[in-house]
Amino acid sequence: MNSENTFIIDGTPIPFEPDQTVLQAALKAGVFIPHLCFYPGLKPNGNCKLCTVVINGRHTSACTTLARSGIEVENNTPALHDKRRLLLQMLFVEGNHFCPGCEKSGNCQLQALAYDLEMMTPHFNHFFQNRKVDVSHPEAFLDMNRCVACGLCVQASSEIDKKNVFALSGRGIASHVVINTPSGKLGDSDFALSDKAASVCPVGAILPKRRGFAVPIGQRLYDDLPISSQTEFLTTREA
């Protein structure tokens, strides 16, 4: 292995290609770094902060940091897992997540990460924010209770679908996804279930209508293997 195009994660050499980020190279090499707002094929935007690693003593997002030869990355450490767990707990109390009644359960990246990082409780008090549900579209519904403001649907809709259906609006804790129609309803947009934006949501905020429990709970994506063992899937899915 040529040391000119490798870097180190927790003592393991990781090869990389030019323009690859630390996260992309790590996943490709089978090394898992927790992440939520990164999706292959979409520009990394670095907002969830779950992929925070330590490079040369500084905390940084692995999804937005370009791999450079020789850098040493701390990833699988108790201190970083503590921080990531806190971030997950923040997301769980910010929104209204009821896994047992959610069709996304088992396929949900937020839930999978929480299991993987051994998050036992939400720890903080829930915010119980009043979030909207939009059932105006014939094929899909939006449940903003579950939205984690990752922005993937916004990106996929504008960058890939070229429809610009979604946008992030508001500020601070009031940040939320809005729909680009005069009524603000998804049903009045040209969104379709075949859009890439329909499939990138890491949680259950965008789901198809009239399809429930087609695959039983217990046999879903993250039920067999924890998310940390599914690096191949996480790199090969393409937006």
Added chain:
Amino acid sequence: MSLDNSSAREVLEPILERYSRNPHYLMQILRETQEHLDFIPQWAVDYLAEALALARTQVQSVIDFYAFFYSSPRGKYRVLFSDNVTDRMQGNTALLSRMLSKFGLTQGQVSGDGLVSIDTTSCTGMCDQGPALLVNNYPVTRLSSQRIDQICELIKKQTPLKEWPTELFLVEDNIRCKDVLLSTEMVNGQALKRAVELGPEGMLAEMKTSNFRGRGGAGFTTAVKWEACKNAPGETRYVVCNADEGEPGTFKDRVLLSSFPERVFEGMTIAGYTIGAAKGLVYLRAEYRYMLEQLQAILEARRKANLLGKDILGQKGFDFDIEIHMGAGAYICGEETALLESLEGKPGRPRIRPPFPVTYGYLGKPTVVNNVETLAKATLIAQNGGAWYRGLGTKLSTGTKLLSISGDCTRPGIYEYPFGVRIAKILEDCGAHDAVAVQVGGAAGTCIARHEFGRKIAFEDVSTSGSLMVFGNNRDMFEVARNFAHFFKHESCGFCTPCRVGTTLMCNILDKIAEGKGTIYEMNELSHLYQLLSTVSHCGLGQSAGRPVNDTLQKFRPSYDRRLKQKDFEPAFDLDAALAPAREIMERDDIDAHLGADL
């Protein structure tokens, strides 16, 4: 759609024309729209989106992001009380209540007749003459009960703002201590002429010699920034003046812009000349809207004097002009990449760095972003040379620093000191005789306790963007920290998880402690949150949001401890409060309808 609505055309078309239907001017277009209509109605959003070829959500998300844009009517008179901790100390809470009761309103409510709304806002930069408020973005300072009554009368009579007594809008400079910047005379064009004599390379060399560091807070060496931008590939470059002075307790840029604007504009022109930029942009915070016409008149005079425009000072090819962009109430836009986003007509969310603005800035072009004070001081270096400047201050922090001093002192205002001045000396000069704490550098800065008053103002010791708030021995440092925590919660842009959620969690915990329900558990939670926010947040806002709490926890622990319950844990969920709706339904409020308050 109301595209055929003639009033839409009448109001919006002249504004759109003025900005050449350029979507990058969306912020300015929205500001002017609101100045005409008092808020931005849905039909205006639709019309502007179509005229600017933007998605309507792009227009809506800008309106929703900035505190001073309104989607729904907020009254003909929109009153916002500055709610910095210094305003609190000066009694703004009682004045706010007085005004609310005069109109029979609650905070944030719009009166039934659509006349007035009253709310609070982040620090408006009038801390040396507070308590202060903004009415339709124009500041009224030195509030008193009489002044509040006077304002209420004016509003009730629906007197147009233009006809209000001018003394209400008087903003004082309060310059108390002058050093080289505030005492050196400058004939307009004098520093620029000297820079042209030196040539771009020569001017850059003087900047290097001066070892001058940026005055916005981060303290990056200005010459390094200028050189990196000058050498960045590309034809078009920009100079941006960061006048989004939002750090609570800071107002020195306000004084520079109102009394030394020539220096600021001349500094921008020198920067443009040095790096090869033809355009400069001033990003002026919305709270300083009242200065806009005056500043534009000065720019016009400079154009007439050939100090701006084409072939400046007769130098063939030296073209430079300056535009002023108004912000709309967002502290985050003081962060340079958020500022650039805002200049481009977008919500002010900080960009991912690298790339840095010197290579990828405004509209993706190499851009120097400098603080107002930095640019003003560049004129001094042009006038007197880098070696002279280097002789002032300390080795690592050359020159002088403007400080905005407020709080418990007899002479609040602007003080210019050479770097290296001790805090004790400053406190003596401003008449702070019973200070127990000084917040240096605003809410995002450092809380200094009495035993540290021997420390120096310098990048290598106590670094500051220029704010110094003094707290006397009767002040409750817990409440100071709580005020700052709420400020950060309000100003978090919401981009990254730790800051978006963490600032709210911190406020919830501090509020719980304030209610007397805190335990040792909450104290540990605060420390944990601070650790997380300071390390994993996307930008400086989140990274510093926990600092006031952490500093006061370390240095003023008793102000927390005396509020704590002597228990390990107290649930945040209040069972008795949760029964309130049940009591309402039963129309009962007797003792048996309550759970023991303090079991």
